[in-house]
Amino acid sequence: MGLALAVAVVTTACAATPGTPNGCGGSVGGPSPACSHAPSAPPGGLSQDAAIAAARKVASQASGALTVVWAGTSEVSPFGAPNAGDSWVWEVRLQGPLEASPCPSGFLEVVPTRSDPACLDQDSGLVAVLDYYSGALLGWTH
Numbered sequence: 001m002g003l004a005l006a007v008a009v010v011t012t013a014c015a016a017t018p019g020t021p022n023g024c025g026g027s028v029g030g031p032s033p034a035c036s037h038a039p040s041a042p043p044g045g046l047s048q049d050a051a052i053a054a055a056r057k058v059a060s061q062a063s064g065a066l067t068v069v070w071a072g073t074s075e076v077s078p079f080g081a082p083n084a085g086d087s088w089v090w091e092v093r094l095q096g097p098l099e100a101s102p103c104p105s106g107f108l109e110v111v112p113t114r115s116d117p118a119c120l121d122q123d124s125g126l127v128a129v130l131d132y133y134s135g136a137l138l139g140w141t142h
Helices: 048-058
Strands: 010-013 067-074 089-095 125-131 137-141
Touching: 048 067, 048 089, 048 125
Parallel strands: none
Antiparallel strands: 010 067, 067 089, 089 125, 125 137
16 A cells, blocks of 8 residues: 555545535535534635635646545645645545656655656546645645
8 A cells, every 4th residue: 555545634525516416415616514624624724625626726637527536634744744834735636637647656655755746546546735724736646
């Protein structure tokens, strides 16, 4: 199992189409108070919908719609070091027609870094790691 998967992440299932159920008792683009943040996440961070929108914005698409597989907050950065001033991040798993090369063999056996380029795993997906408060892209993992 890859090291990125060993990070404690609170995840929630999400649908990709606005108005469809997001797996959190709400709909994508609508209120979903049960899934906006992990129960212990500090106040002031992005909502789940805002984090999904930020992830979609930074992901390059070739054509067609991206699928949001899950989105969740984590208190621990998958890059092994806290963010400047705070360690909370949003992680959003995307799949679909992304413009990225396939990941090299053994990519899950290496600790991810912020400078790693986006690469697509065997499911044609990746995880955008975003600043919890601003939505700025911090890096890519799986």
